[in-house]
Amino acid sequence: MGFKKHRIFSTISKLWHQVFSRILFIYSVTIFIVISLLLLFIGHFLHKEYVDQALEANDHTLDRLETYFDSRNQNLSANLLRLYYNNDLVESVAYALQNNREDYWKYRLDSYTKSNSFVPTTIDSFVNTMYLTDQDIDAINISSLETGNSFNYIFNHYNWSQMRMEKEGSFLPDIKNGIAISKPIHDGVSPESIGTFTAYYSLDKLNKDEGILGNSEVGGVQVYSLDKELLFSSVDELENVPVPTGMSNNEQIEWAHEDGTYYLNHRVDYNLGFIYVGVIPEDEIEGISFTFWFTILAIIFLAVTVVLTGYAVIRKYARRMREIEYHMLEVQDGNFTTRVNVSERDKDELSTIANSFNRMVKELNSYIDRAFVLEMKKREAEMRALQSQINPHFLYNTLESIRMKAVIEGSKGTAAMTYHLATTLRYALSDKQQVQLKEELEHLKQYMKIMEYRFESKLSVDYKIDESLLSLPVLRFILQPVAENYIIHGFKADQQGNQLQIQVKTMEDCRVAIVMSDNGKGMELERLHGIQEKLYGEEVTSTDSIGLSNIHQRIQLQYGKPHGLFIKSEKDKGTEVTLILPVGHEKTKLIS
Template identity: 35%
Template sequence: MFTRKVKKRLTNKVFNKILIYYSATTLLTMFLLLVLLSHYYTEVIIQKEMDASTRTLERIESNLNQKREYVQEVMQELYLKQDLIYNDIAFGLQNDYSTYLSYRLDKYSESSSFVPNNLDTFFQAYFTQDSDINAVSLKSTNSGTEYTYVKNHTRWNQYVNQNQMQLENQEGLAVHPGYSKRDISNNFQITRSINDPATLDEIGKITVYYDPEGIQDLIDVRRSQFKGSVHIFQRDGEYLYSSVNSSLPESLKDIAFETNFTKAKGKENNYYINTLADEQMGYLYVGVIPEKEIKNLTIVHRYMILFTILLSCIAISVTYFVMRSYSRRINKIDAAIHEVREGNLQIRIPDSKEKDELTTISESFNDMLDDLNRYIKDVYVLNIRQREAEMKALQSQIQPHFLYNTLEAIRMKAIADGSKTTSNMIYSLGQLFRYSLSNKEIVQISDEIELVREYVSLIQVRFPNRLNVTYQIPKENLDEEILKFTLQPLVENYMIHGFRKVTNHNELIINVERKQNDIEIKVEDNGNGIPLDNLKAIKIKLLEGSTTSEGSIGLSNVHQRIQLKYGLDYGIQINSIEGEGTCVVVKIPATRRDISHV
């Protein structure tokens, strides 16, 4: 159960998925890089080892070639000593050893010099300086007589095979007295022919046996510079020398006499083989390096693995901590979304110092909630106000009917009592109520003027002969449309604030003019006027669209209704001079187009 929860948590979290994918990609990339670097480094090491092996083989070749050149120089010196080659070496190769000894004694007795000039002096003079020489052999071509000079008896005996059966198979082998017949093995041999200076016929061969320890010392000196072993073969494939005591690798038994670099497969191991063919000496120098010695885990490989693991851990750790910060911020956004889903619209995502996409999302989310709350509040308040307006509208429909019916009853009573004036006033008031009961929003100017007349007639009954109203309205403008209750509130405003009760010279002029595609209605009086401060306050309220403080429908109400209906280009303008009068201008669009301007 616990494992299932952990697995679900890992697979459901996007950042966990990203971290897993990134970690896997990083580890795979690092592993491939490690493999490539390791392969490259191994190839470099292989090339380095093969170069070192080649240099070692070249040193061995150079060492043996120096010995070959030395033997060649000795032969040149021998031919320059004609007395030695004619009188001693040639006689010794053509006779047996006892005859040669007799001949040498005779020559020594006849000679006036106390220094003998024979084979022994020749060998000692030319072959004692090189410490690698084990022995020198001089063998006749025709008689089979062989003279052997041994320089280092201790080392020489190490390479002598006492197998008599093998020696007897060798043709015409004879040795210096005091030495039994022996078979020489593992010595480097340099052989040169000795020709008769007169006839140029070969009369014998001289062979110099070099100890392989000299080559071994050379290899040991360079052991720290290369791995593997060194083997030397003769041209015919005979195995001559090995720097190790192990058995000969299977891949070297049929190796070609050529300079080459190959990789051979063995039963238990693979080998890198480097060969160097010496045409002059007839030797094939072979460097053998086991593959496992090159590909062993070196300290460089260890450091590569260590650095790869370290860099992978650092990359994954840095990614983890960075993504954990983003994950926390995403979790906060997710939690806020769940809170909103549960109905909590007051939740907010905390602000972040980082400026990135998540910050933009958080800020947009918070702004969205603010707008949503504001929208809900506006809709809620609007709904309440709409319900209140509907309620008031229902009440306004009931109250005028009630009042109108009541007024009509009172008027009939006044007629019955013979009070005509009271009856007329009640009739005018009833007409006002009847007009207000109409559901029309738009009426004609003539309807508004008739309403004004009824209202003025009531005022004139109260103040007889004190108010004179002039109507300057062309007939073509009477059927223009206007909002209901536009003019009557303006006249009522004059009667409340501008009418002078102490004089009979109260003038009210209502002028309707058409100006292009607009209608201008002026309501002008000669009343009390408006103080300057009050006038500024009224103009500000008209500009801001706020209502006035009057309990009845005032100027601001008319102005707002016109602008809501026709736009901000229309409405009311007011000008007044205290003590002289007030002029209110109503501007509305004309219903009919001005034909004169078409």
């Protein structure tokens, strides 16, 4: 399992480091995001359009519902208005409300006897006439505000039995699945009310009358009182439907319920005391589901189509690029006869690169034929010169460190050590006799970095450099041999905390001092004297060109006796090597 996972990650890493794989990935992600955003925008627009259409249709239903109740109210008001056109009828109704029933019946007989009309002017005749003008009325109640007299008239006994609920201590019954519209009754003389006229309407008619609610629109309607009591619902009853009374008419909201999303219309009729609510379940809106699945499938289809098309195009270019890369590797391995196949139909940048590569390889092959042998001889001579300058111990130790580092770390750190080694060798191969101090210091740093890799945490190097002296011309190879001498003779390989400090400063007599001090093994006084005698008295040969005595002699030959290399050392405490150089000496002009 671990091997498979490693193999998968290795494959992904390999693909990611291929330019065309990254281009394909970025292209695919970009196209997918753009197509998704575009189709989501279109889907959102269509979704909103379908919702708006459903709300508009539902709003028309609320219009019809509101018109229905308003017409009931207007009919009721018109009938009561006719009451006041007939004085005898007004007097009869007022007498009935203000007296007991026995006195009222005597009053009716006396009035009928005295009247010349065959049409009775009683509450019964008035109520029957009202029913004839509005047969949606299921029951009427006329009640007195003073005496408590109450007259009930039932026209549709079935609906009334379904609506009526007894209420103890009240002459006005409570109702369910119905509404009651009440109007005040006056005696025709005083503006104060003497009673209440209440008409009852069953709301079952709304479900049966297609002209009011219709049978094709999505969703349904609910009717609430201003106290938010549900009076009627043409849909399955929902709990906690938001029914605001202060909201303006025709305001629409989206309501998230536990069984889905609903869209609501609101109408508030303060005159009748009703709140009309249109309820539209989202899953019943035609086109919503289609829009959702269309958007998802369109995103998948278009994304796959575009990505596959891009893959086919990019794969063609990737194949050509890999062919060019293959032939480059062939040349890298020494095969100068290889050529990239270029089609005459291809006139793009890759064909230009391939043609240029073929010409380059051809010219390179010709150049090798002319100059290879001479160049190799020159390189061999330079290498022999290098070998005569570089201490073999340094190369052996460095290469051994690189080899062991590669074995232990699996090539980790090898690149860095190789880089520092290459930089050091490049500097050593230079034919300059003098360089700037910053170049010599850089060469020293490259060498010390190799040593730090070799001895890991056992060695630390500290530089204290006066930057104003970095451009000072100095002889080449005067610092690294001193550091190498410390590594060979003074470094404590079995201990931690080895330190080497390099300091460049200006002395009081305007000369420059380069001080290299360590906390290494040091040396006994007798050995120090022997080294000093050899250092200051021995003639230098070409094979000693990187020794301390060679450095001292070269400095003195270049700048004179006051300058040179000076050593101080103490057993088990360390060694200090000081190089004294002039500033502004005529022989210090930089030459190459």
